[in-house]
Amino acid sequence: MDREVRLTRMHRILTETGNNFAGSARTYRERFPEDEQPPSRQSFRRLAATEAEHGVLKRPREQRIKPVVDGPVREEVENAIRENGRQSLRRLARTLQVPRESVRTIVKGQSFYPYKHVRLHKLCPGDDERRLTYCRWGLDRLREDPDFYRRVCHTDEAIFTNLEISRTANTAGSSTSGSE
Known part of the structure; x- marks a missing residue:
């Protein structure tokens, strides 16, 4: 089933039930028995939170930060690992002020594994x-x-x-x- 159609159905039912999440899930199952995986009450709760936060059915897409893996960043990460190889990747990323994914990519490229x-x-x-x-x-x-x-x-x-x-x-x- 199309995601947009499903979200529209969920929104209508949620409005009809007055934001009653359990009632919305029950109503959805009754109206659309052919749906093999009907939404749960938690799905209706998330939908209501998204609508309240963004005013729309869909969350705006977040821009993905592309990992930086070349130049001085690579050298900084490699030097930090040589100095203290027991430091966690998360802490290393915070210390160097580099995205964690960049640190993970550089470390993995050096055949090291966390x-x-x-x-x-x-x-x-x-x-x-x-x-x-x-x-x-x-x-x-x-x-x-x-x-x-x-x-x-x-x-x-x-x-x-x-x-x-x-x-x-x-x-x-x-x-x-x-x-x-």
Whole structure:
């Protein structure tokens, strides 16, 4: 069905029902049962808001800002990424006062992909001794009380070390992989 015809029908019904959104949706379904996807009450609410804001059925089209990807802007973005590759694209765009889409296009052109930095399991120097001490302590507790680990130790699949318990998810990300 033509969008203009549908909007006109919706406008007429909305006027007849006195801006009753649920009643408008019900009336539309009754009058036009052949419509496979009749508008919901939220659709009528959006239509009323558009009419109130712009005085017309259709919103005026916004001009799309074309991304700037050449010249000094490209150099600024590339330098900023080299300095701090962990900064979000949105923050980088705000800092450089460049449209976010321009930053995204430049970054993608350099074969970088946005990702979230996450913590992963990692063994550090000195962990061997701490782990051994922890194991000895655990065995001593187990000798004293055979049910110790059943009552005390549990995990929820979070990072669990002898230094800390962190509730972040154990996932990985990469700034040069193609998956997002």
